[in-house]
Amino acid sequence: MTVTGSCHCGKIAYELDEDLPAEGMACNCSICRRKGNLHHFTTPDKFALKGSRDDIATYEFNKHIIKHHHCKTCGCAPFAEGVGPGGKAMVEINLRCVDGIDLDTLKVTQFDGASM
Template sequence: MALQKGSCHCGKVAFEVELDLQQALECNCSHCSRKGYLLTFVPHETLTVLRGEESLSTYTFNSHTIRHRFCATCGCAPFGEGRKPTGEATAAINVRCLEDVDLSQIKIIPVDGRSF
């Protein structure tokens, strides 16, 4: 596990998250594919918003169970929040918003979210 720092594009929102970044999911649903997300999921308690909670807006769709969080200024979406089927709070971290990550070193796993 390593502490990773991340932010939105303009820097108003900054966060850190404890994770072991070996792989990321690339979902083909209408939302993820349009935004180009690469996601990794972590227990919500490992995510800390350092700056900009007041700058975050929320988008939900479909079943409205995932809160897609994005910066109201630059529109960048660094993470989402939801619950696992077991009820445990989880965060979906957009790997593209993490600092100093070499995407060529991460295993990308395709997910067929379009079929759900």
């Protein structure tokens, strides 16, 4: 199955070579508590961006290990890119931007990012 997602205006869209996730992660760190993303993590080989990187603005802070992307037009943040534990490239998917997902039945795990 292929998972699809996008920002509100559709300029940033993607496909994931995975089944629809049944679990997500919420984080209480300084940026996540403001944005309210529900995270799912994948690897770049399973992620295909549809559209142009010219439509993406990127915010970085602290150690600059995560590229917090958002759409220049509508402001939504459907994904981010970064380096995970062990130096491995990771893609964060915001499950709130994924098509056809039932957010009310997702098993959500709380991550204490604020303490890191």
